[in-house]
Amino acid sequence: RLMLNIRAPLADDQRGRNAQRQLARWYQETEFEPRDAVLFQCYRGEFSTDSQRAIHEELFRRGSPLQLLWAVSSYSVPLPEGALPLLIGSRAWYEAVGSARYLCQNIDYDRFFRKRSHQKYLQTFHGYPWKSMGVSLWRVQGKSESLITAECERRNSAWDSILVPAEFCEELYRREYRYPHEVLVTGYPRDDALVNSDLDAARAQVLARLGIGADKTVVLYAPTWRDTVATGAWTAKLFDELDLNYVTRQLGDDFALLLRGHNYNLREGSAGSSASVLDVSSYPEINDLILAADAAILDYSSLRFDWMLTGKPVLFFVPDLANYLSARTVLFEYGPTAPGPMLTTTEQVVEALGDLSSVTTEYATARETFNLEFQTLHDGHATERVVDSFFGVDAWPHRTPMLDPAMTPKAG
Incomplete structure (x- = not known):
């Protein structure tokens, strides 16, 4: 059977391991201007699905002023209305990873990642927790305790909020990743x-x-x-x-x-x-x-x-x-x-x-x-709960409040 491996259409100076190491170094050393955007990514960029898509569609429906960026493995990936594609590995993608005010993933970024102070990272995961993960999995794999500690710290320095599908799952994630931050007990947007x-x-x-x-x-x-x-x-x-x-x-x-x-x-x-x-x-x-x-x-x-x-x-x-x-x-x-x-x-x-x-x-x-x-949290409204909790006022169009005429300064 003949198989063709078609690579993403990266520019010549972005292809290959050496070019990617240089781009990753540029990303790590650059202080980016904050960008009013959400950068979504599903898996390795082959799909626009999972809770990321549901969250995108809710933000778009509400008329959020945030740019809705998608990390994709190729420009052939079907995207929801309002999405702007960014090719994974391109300079524009690295720039968005460093500048977008919101990051929304269902896996983890590779080790080049360094979250900036202006960023919030929502980790949705990509399926109901049942298989071993985190500490339990790494111990079975024979990883040392020092490496396990480092892996937990790497994730906890990135994630600001995580999603869980049921109340009992919060304890699982806190235990398996020694996770100390916000847990959104909302159900999965993907299931709405x-x-x-x-x-x-x-x-x-x-x-x-x-x-x-x-x-x-x-x-x-x-x-x-x-x-x-x-x-x-x-x-x-x-x-x-x-x-x-x-x-x-x-x-x-x-x-x-x-x-x-x-x-x-x-x-x-x-x-x-x-x-x-x-x-x-x-x-x-x-x-x-x-x-x-x-x-x-x-x-x-x-x-x-x-x-x-x-x-x-x-x-x-x-x-x-x-x-x-x-x-x-x-x-x-x-x-x-x-x-x-x-x-x-x-x-x-x-x-x-x-x-x-x-x-x-x-x-x-x-x-x-x-x-x-x-499944008690999967009532068809998980996406609304997540968007309200994580994005706050940025989930809605920004409006200039109307002034009371009596409070308006008079000319002269």
Whole structure:
């Protein structure tokens, strides 16, 4: 299979490791003038999605005077209305990292980053906390206590506020990152669309875009990445134990199967669509796929928390459950976070998909219990709470207050 690696269109003096080291040094040594702007970034810039997009859209809806800047890996990344793209690695991007008054990320900047005194940094993270992170993860990885302390200090010197999806999560982040600053216990803005959207209209629109008939039963398969098949710091091979071609052959033409790999898998190389499976790993908005699908096959991804807001049936394909939990420690028990049948073979998946009404009925109480335990803040208004709390008056147009005529100085 031929694969082409297309690099971002950086200027000649911005390409390569040496040029990037020089730009990073320039960024670190320069004192930038504050800029009334928000700089958003999702992952490594391949998408404009997650809570960043929801926050952008709310600021744009309110008519905020802030410039809405987006860090992107290429100019082909679809952006929301009102967005100004900045190519990651360009001089303009480094300048914005140093000058924007607000920074909004779902991962961390690389080690060149130095927050200025005029900046506020909102760390939204990119999924419900369940896998080990921070101190717990670093200890399992064998990092020294001095390095763990340094990693916590690096993050805590950057983050001014963090988002959590539920009250109990605040303690997790404070413990795992020794985090001392503001925690916004608001729910995730990314999930507002799943609660507020017209499900039927959204489904019809997305399926038309994908070229799938509305009469099909659409199944979303979204396996997460595994530490055991990681190929780099940000890449991993696709988990392929589920025989997708067998699934589609057995279910027939009444079903459509969507494959959504993790963005680590996408950087490794797309699995590619086939006659029976549509690869949607590069589709720009995961919420669209959640709204369009009638059922999901998931595993350990935090996507299961988002999915459960829809009330639709879900299967858990976890043939490697014991191995996964031995390779990646977790923050709390898996079972209560998986309100659906836990399956280990392709044949079991086919059987369950053939009787989705029974899955829906059998696990209705488990789904309700799940949402009561984990989702009470996901009421469709998380974005409003975050924008009000973090941006304050900058979330709204700045207006000059009208003066009382009696208080207006008279000429002469």
